[in-house]
Amino acid sequence: MTNLTGSADWLATPSHYPESVLLETQELTRRFDNFTAVDRLNITVAAGEVFGLLGPNGAGKSTVIKMLTTLLPASAGKASIAGYDVTHQSQAVRRAIGYVPQALSADGTLTGYENLLIFTKLYDIPAKQRQQRIWDVLEFMGLAEVAHRLVRNYSGGMIRKLEIAQSILHRPQIMFLDEPTVGLDPVARNQVWNLVQELRENYGTTIFLTTHFLEEADHLCNRVAIMNRGKVITTGSPTDLKAGLNKQNATLDDVFIHYTGDELASGVSYHDIKRTRRNAQRLG
């Protein structure tokens, strides 16, 4: 098994803009009928950052990711990624991003290799390069030994790694991970954390993730934004947010509770909780 550090430089970020803004939203809004799921979102993410979007069930995190990944049109406002407008230059945006959704994105009836082959075609990777690219990614993720095994026989952690592998085949500048460790055991969760850190540290990949796990955000993120009921309430580094509470040994949990209140006050619906549990179960 080859780990990330030992692998070749195939994932060198194509055009890395140090210190520059890679993602920006201006008043980005999404309404479903009369309900505003995302309300005038203004965030920036610098190249090379790990940025975390936190919030209780139903806060609007997945809706933000769907708009940024061009899967859902905005009702108002705008967003740009790597200099491309998400609405008007969606093809260029799709080439610049990788996306690992909450829902299962690997086919259990195929092998890991076959799943990756489909994605090389989706990403228009030239036929001559496909095989090499797939094996590079499999080694990179530590999945080479199970490449020809059916995915339905993979563990939850292996499926998650395969899904991340699928999303980096085209060497994206920024990766979107929607609840990347939900339903994983602590060992698999740590492996995903290590992958995220190595992607950033060794290859300068910018990471945009959502998570319910505040320990995960504290461990991984350079900056976080806390969302509640469609609005960003605060943004900052975990260290600064904790320091801002004026409480000794404050944790990110304290910050979260301070800004979002308790669960009853957050307006979480039965539907939202059911959906989160279903996502957790599918990897468990």
Ligand SMILES: Nc1ncnc2c1ncn2[C@@H]1O[C@H](COP(=O)(O)OP(=O)(O)OP(=O)(O)O)[C@@H](O)[C@H]1O
């Ligand atoms: N297609 C849709 N039609 C109507 N309402 C929707 C739709 N998609 C999302 N919503 C609602 O918008 C709100 C935000 O949903 P979203 O999935 O973005 O929240 P979230 O913060 O990602 O929650 P979770 O942590 O549970 O995934 C929720 O109240 C949800 O029910």
